[in-house]
Amino acid sequence: MVVFTLTVFVGSFLLFQIQPLIARYILPWYGGGAAIWTTCMLSFQMLLLGGYCYAHGLAKFVGGPRQPFVHVAMLLAALALIPISPDPAWSPVDSRNAALRITGLLGATIGLPYLVLAASSPLLQHWAGSVSGMSPYRLFAASNAGALVGLLTYPFLLEPLWSLATQAGVWSGGFVLYALLCAACAARVRRTPRALRPPPAIAAAVGPPQARDRLLWVLLSACGVLVLLSTTSQMTTDLAVVPLLWVLPLSLYLATFVICFDHERWYSRRVWTPVYVLSLATVVCLFWRNSAEAPLGFVTQTTIYAGVVFACCMVCHGELALGKPDAHQLTSFYLMVAVGGALGGLLATLVAPLLFVGTWEFPIALIGTRVLLGVSTRWRAGGARRGSLRPLFLTAGLGAAVIYLSDGLGDRRGDLIEATRNFYGALRVYDQDVGTPESVVSRSLYHGAIVHGSQFVRSDLRAQPTTYYGLMSGVGVAIAKYPRRPDDEARGGDPGARGARIGVVGLGAGTIAAHGTPDDIFRFYEIDPDVIRIANEHFFFLSESRSTTETVIGDARTSLERELAESGSQQFDILAIDAFSGDAIPIHLLTLEAVELYWRHLRPDGALVTHISNLHLDLQPVLRGVARVLGKQAVLITNDDDDVQGTFDADWVLMTDNRQLLDAVEPYITPWSARSSRERLWTDDYSTLLGLFR
Numbered sequence: 001m002v003v004f005t006l007t008v009f010v011g012s013f014l015l016f017q018i019q020p021l022i023a024r025y026i027l028p029w030y031g032g033g034a035a036i037w038t039t040c041m042l043s044f045q046m047l048l049l050g051g052y053c054y055a056h057g058l059a060k061f062v063g064g065p066r067q068p069f070v071h072v073a074m075l076l077a078a079l080a081l082i083p084i085s086p087d088p089a090w091s092p093v094d095s096r097n098a099a100l101r102i103t104g105l106l107g108a109t110i111g112l113p114y115l116v117l118a119a120s121s122p123l124l125q126h127w128a129g130s131v132s133g134m135s136p137y138r139l140f141a142a143s144n145a146g147a148l149v150g151l152l153t154y155p156f157l158l159e160p161l162w163s164l165a166t167q168a169g170v171w172s173g174g175f176v177l178y179a180l181l182c183a184a185c186a187a188r189v190r191r192t193p194r195a196l197r198p199p200p201a202i203a204a205a206v207g208p209p210q211a212r213d214r215l216l217w218v219l220l221s222a223c224g225v226l227v228l229l230s231t232t233s234q235m236t237t238d239l240a241v242v243p244l245l246w247v248l249p250l251s252l253y254l255a256t257f258v259i260c261f262d263h264e265r266w267y268s269r270r271v272w273t274p275v276y277v278l279s280l281a282t283v284v285c286l287f288w289r290n291s292a293e294a295p296l297g298f299v300t301q302t303t304i305y306a307g308v309v310f311a312c313c314m315v316c317h318g319e320l321a322l323g324k325p326d327a328h329q330l331t332s333f334y335l336m337v338a339v340g341g342a343l344g345g346l347l348a349t350l351v352a353p354l355l356f357v358g359t360w361e362f363p364i365a366l367i368g369t370r371v372l373l374g375v376s377t378r379w380r381a382g383g384a385r386r387g388s389l390r391p392l393f394l395t396a397g398l399g400a401a402v403i404y405l406s407d408g409l410g411d412r413r414g415d416l417i418e419a420t421r422n423f424y425g426a427l428r429v430y431d432q433d434v435g436t437p438e439s440v441v442s443r444s445l446y447h448g449a450i451v452h453g454s455q456f457v458r459s460d461l462r463a464q465p466t467t468y469y470g471l472m473s474g475v476g477v478a479i480a481k482y483p484r485r486p487d488d489e490a491r492g493g494d495p496g497a498r499g500a501r502i503g504v505v506g507l508g509a510g511t512i513a514a515h516g517t518p519d520d521i522f523r524f525y526e527i528d529p530d531v532i533r534i535a536n537e538h539f540f541f542l543s544e545s546r547s548t549t550e551t552v553i554g555d556a557r558t559s560l561e562r563e564l565a566e567s568g569s570q571q572f573d574i575l576a577i578d579a580f581s582g583d584a585i586p587i588h589l590l591t592l593e594a595v596e597l598y599w600r601h602l603r604p605d606g607a608l609v610t611h612i613s614n615l616h617l618d619l620q621p622v623l624r625g626v627a628r629v630l631g632k633q634a635v636l637i638t639n640d641d642d643d644v645q646g647t648f649d650a651d652w653v654l655m656t657d658n659r660q661l662l663d664a665v666e667p668y669i670t671p672w673s674a675r676s677s678r679e680r681l682w683t684d685d686y687s688t689l690l691g692l693f694r
Helices: 002-030 034-061 064-079 098-132 137-161 164-191 211-238 243-262 269-291 298-322 327-355 361-380 390-406 474-481 511-515 529-537 556-567 592-600 620-630 659-668
Strands: 415-422 425-433 441-447 450-456 501-505 521-526 548-553 572-577 602-611 633-639 650-656
Touching: 002 034, 002 098, 002 137, 002 164, 002 243, 002 556, 034 064, 034 098, 034 211, 034 327, 064 098, 064 164, 098 137, 098 164, 098 327, 137 164, 137 243, 211 243, 211 298, 211 327, 211 361, 243 298, 269 298, 269 361, 298 361, 327 361, 415 529, 425 529, 441 529, 450 511, 474 511, 474 572, 474 602, 474 633, 474 650, 474 659, 511 521, 521 556, 529 548, 556 592, 592 602, 592 620, 620 633, 620 650, 633 659, 650 659
Parallel strands: 501 521, 501 572, 521 548, 572 602
Antiparallel strands: 415 425, 425 441, 441 450, 602 650, 633 650
């Protein structure tokens, strides 16, 4: 069993290391948002289902002596596709049909190697049972242990040590090792005389599974994946889109498989039902604090989300382990688990954004866990009523509270004007009486729980820049103080032109356009088409701006790279970076390579201003690290909130070599925080949140 155990471990290790690796490759191509990981997970679940179908078909319909030959042939075909790395030609031209494009990209790039690895666990467990006569379910625990090690070593070992290209090469070498180990297992199966192959060990003296058993396997597996993906989406939208926050919930998900399938004694309903209810109560507390605009800290939020993933998955996978069939039904059981996983991925990634304007799949998954626990308990008890209904009522009450708080139903944001949702997130527009000395209505755009722009509705106040973009904000000061020159050839050689050419990454409500003069040109880069539509339909910053405004749809970095290649530098005087997904800034927009690209689009005396206001992260060290490497001057400009003006506290970093501009903004400069002296440099190959938590 040693060679089988090692092969299963290595296969699962590689299977789950390729997930964050390949997602990191394509993250910048699609805007760096939370939905990229959930879409990748859907693709992985579909490929996993394909691998389990292949393993089940091989075990059921292909004779034992021929199975090793077929699988070795599949391995050789997969080896022809390595090393794995996505072709840059897959980079999207625009932001439409992102989910479909990601799925196609992953299928073409890693489809066959991933499918072969996915088949490793069920197929080798089937072979091990035929060779040794032992129950193969312990190999399932070894498989999940390998997956867990593969996940945990990625953010803490592979990512810090090597570039993405090196990581892909190392992974490809590991796949060659796996193929050799698998060939050794196939040879062992071929060498075992047919007459000596004992029948598979019987795990339990029960009859063949009924249709309702198979249905329960599918539903429990689907619920576990739905909990995993919806919780990951909540975390990354509110906090940051980084491998660390992908890996944590997925590791806990796998850990519950390891625990539950190692031995039945590790899962007890008497223990895990109260733990589940307690985790649900902490989620209620989290959402209540967020709705009251008093969010908990990064570590506390992460702990709550991790706790609910672990508790719900222990229930789902514990019930799966209690209902597992005899070993001769092994591949059928894993096939149903894979079908459930793919179903959960479809619900989280494709169905939920179509059905819900908010992230309702998260509370539905939490409540569904309790419903399935009740169904499983009753079916296994033969339909008899067991226990008190009090825990069920308590769960129903907590679930209703989560639903009420999770999607803005219980908040005090104002009158809902529009709610919509797409691949890039959930957007809501509210009108609210802000209670100034006279009644004034403010219209706000929310992405998740974060305001992405507000505007006074009254016509005489519409031109007033608000929220993070007030007159005293970093971007407001930079635009107002930037020295205009009459002899600027970049403006067509018109000696009378005194405007500035300003690029903005991230549109929001279009507030920055309120700072323009009639001679200024604003060019906005926005990936979400719904944000562009809402800014034009519900806000007036763009339509009533005194400046000329342009909008480019697509990921800003991809668009800027394409423009540089096709038409050269945009020659911006000022480039403002203000792209957020919820409260999470896309990491790929703050790396050294990204800032180098920005400077290729800026004039030599231009200015780069970056919005770094954040509830959870202090990004000053990141910007100071980039400025030092590039040899630029960087200063911090902060402003206090002002309810009358409708402005918020905001932190902006101004980076420039323009001495005249630096002298002009000196009265507005704020000293760097003590933390910023410990500089952090983010690159496309590696970025870490460690040391940046507030």
